[in-house]
Amino acid sequence: MMRCVILDCYTDEPAGLGVPPYLGTYPRYVAGAILDGNQEAKVTYVTIDQVRDNTKRQLEYMNEEADLVVFIGGSHTPGRYLRTRPATPREISKIASRIETPKILGGPIVAGHSQVGGVENSITEDLFDVFEVVSFGDVERAVYDYVNGKESKRNYSRRTYEEVDRWAVLGSFVVKEHPCYPFIVCEIETSRGCPRALSGGCSFCIEPRRYGLPEFRSEIGIAKEIASLYQRGCKYFRLGRQSDIIIYGSEDARKKEVPTPNPEMIERLFLRIWREAPGIEVLHVDNANPAVIARRPESRKVIEALVRYCTPGNVLAFGLETSDPEVAERNNLLTTGEDVLKALRIVNEIGQRKGWNGMPMLLPGINFVLGLKGETPERYFRDLEFLKKIIKEGYLVRRINVREVAVLKGTAMQEVGNLFVKKHSNLINYFKKKVREEIDPVLLRRITPKGTxxxxxxxxxxxxxxxxxxxxxxxxxxxxxxxxxxxxxxxxxxxxxxxxxxxxxxxxxxxxxxxxxxxxxxxxxxxxxxxxxxxxxxxxxxxxxxxxxxxxxxxxxxxx
Ligand code: SF4
The missing domain is CATH 2.40.50.140 (Nucleic acid-binding proteins)
Structure with a gap:
């Protein structure tokens, strides 16, 4: 019998979170791919925290009992974590070099890793040398190939959504092995790729470069995966693996950079989810393109559906990155400050009603990326003015996310690396301090005033x-x-x-x-x-x- 260990070193990407209490898609897909290739295989899921806590015992098992160890890791959007932290390439390399069993490395780490924003993210070949197989495509597919006897040091193969639907259900059992079970939030994939691939995409973003134009997963596949996780005791879900939930099922997502939303598909998706898993306690989403909300009237119906079908405390994360039009142009950003203001107005109108848990039903969040190509000091003052306008006009915004750019392999940001992060380090600190002291507290007080x-x-x-x-x-x-x-x-x-x-x-x-x-x-x-x-x-x-x-x-x- 083949014994496989999945070592979850945790992942954090703009479209996909896998740091506890979130469980990313990768480990579940990998588990399913192994079983699809070898029904007799025994799959064990282990987190990096379990290895940190009991290194000797875990390594003993991996060395003496296992036939394959799959490492999944990588952080592109480092955040502040309450309980733990993703493993660094160094930590992964150190652990992997103590394991004699064949090992596969996959996940976002192959494109770079950022523990702290603004640091260049080169991953050296030394890390790859420690592994028998490195997946530069989809790790679940590389594992499937390996289990089926197709070995190659560098695996570039990709999976299809037909395979994902099958593997996601087969691999859903790993949730029960998660140390936080049943208190985990399962990250769910609805699509990948981005319509902005049509023009090359935003300068810092890996999504269009890795996955091209959007491909949507069928609502049946998504609901079946949720059903199987639900039957195993999971009640918290986030539809977070996509570049823009608003355009799910859009018919022109591969033709237009600002596609037309398809409210009917959103309705079908959520109805099916609730039919399959009626006792869900949390159902949330994540990324949304404010330009689509502002420029496509069909978005209103989608947002109304999100309020109707999702649970309170839900957030649509808007990637503005900067409100400075010149910097936006240099970085091929599409969304303008005006788009964001209009999108805030629409989402607030529809979503600000409070839900049973004390939080508004649906609020927007705004992301800023600092240290962009060709940025000038003025951008920081423009962005601060923009935020002050949001305060003045009384919008409700759940959170302002400010991070230094992560320079990822293959993105246009590589031309300048972290030059502007270094050049503007004082301004970056100033901007962060201003947001922390003058913007965040006001917004937070609006959402959860004293007495909530x-x-x-x-x-x-x-x-x-x-x-x-x-x-x-x-x-x-x-x-x-x-x-x-x-x-x-x-x-x-x-x-x-x-x-x-x-x-x-x-x-x-x-x-x-x-x-x-x-x-x-x-x-x-x-x-x-x-x-x-x-x-x-x-x-x-x-x-x-x-x-x-x-x-x-x-x-x-x-x-x-
Ligand atoms: S809109 Fe820009 S940041 Fe968002 S996924 Fe597309 S390319 Fe990436």
Missing amino acids: ILREVFTEVVRNNWTFGRQFGSYPLTVKVPGRLEVGKFIDVLVMGNGSRSVIGIPYPIRLSEADPRQIEMLPGMNRRKAVKLLSKRPRNEEELMRLVDRKLLPFLELS
Whole structure:
């Protein structure tokens, strides 16, 4: 019997996230490809965190028992992670060089890796030398070839959507081996490629260069994959593997850079998903092209459908990159500041209503990329003015994502590398600081003002006597609660304030038997002295409690 190990070193790309609690598409497809090639194979899924925690035992298994180890990794859009971090090429190389068993390397890492934005992303041949097979096409396809006896050091083959539909279902069992199961968000693919391939695409983006014009996966294939994950206990899904969800099923996506959306296809897709998996708790999306929303009236119906079929807290991430028209032209960017303002207006009109979990149904997010080709210092001031306009006009924006460009192999950014990141490093820091201090907090306060109740916040880590949690979904808000709460539980949180990227809140209600005095002192009329006194008195019933606090606070406190 063939024994295969899939080592998930985590992936982070503009169109696809696979860092816990998100589980990317790659490991599931690879598992399915192995079983499709060899029904008798035994497939084990392991995360890089499990290897970090118990390197000796994991390597022993890979060396002594396994016949094949598949490494999946690579980060092109490094973010701030709450629980963990993707493995670096160095870490991958170090682990791989200690494994004698044949190894395959695949995932975004073959095109480069960026742990910190603005750093050039060359991957040296030394990394590839450690592996028997390196997949420059689709790793699942390379694994399928290997299992079927077709070995080549460099594999460029690609899979079809027919294969994806089959492998995704066959490989869905790996979710149960994920250390975070069942609290994982399954990333789902709806398409790949980008209509902007018609003109070469944005200077920094790998999508059109790797995948060309869009190809859409059938709604049946997508729904069947979700059904099989759902039957295995998954309830959180993000349709995040695509360049633009608004154009799913568009008939002219291969002919026009700003294609016409197909609302009927979106309806069909979501209806089918709900029919197959009626108990889904989170269904979100990710990237959307604001130029399509602004310039194609059919988009309204698509956005209405997203509000109707998806769960609250959903986000459409808009890639603006810069509002400076000259820099946009030099980098072949299509979207203008005007497009974004119009798209914000449309999405806010349709999506700002609050849902059951305390978050608006659907909000936009905006991405900026810094250090672009030929940019001038003025761009930073223009972009700040643009953001101030958003504030002034009262829009709701879930988050502003600012990152230094990742210079990926094969993109037009390679002409200049990180020249402008270095040249404008002071301006970049200035811009980030301004956004963090003057833009983010205002936007966050608009969405979750003091007094908002956020339902089902999942507690994830405890650091420095604070508990950090998030709701499940696309770009969930980080919630900080004073004190050490049990990790891995759902709590409701009453928002008491906010920083630039996170809100500060207290459990709602506060359980006196396990409360931290810092939680109680945040309640109106309370202070540290009163909080400590309340906890030391240990009231046993409501009467005793009423003698210690104002009766208006009773709804916020629980005795047990
Ligand atoms: S619109 Fe630009 S950034 Fe987005 S996928 Fe297409 S080429 Fe890439």
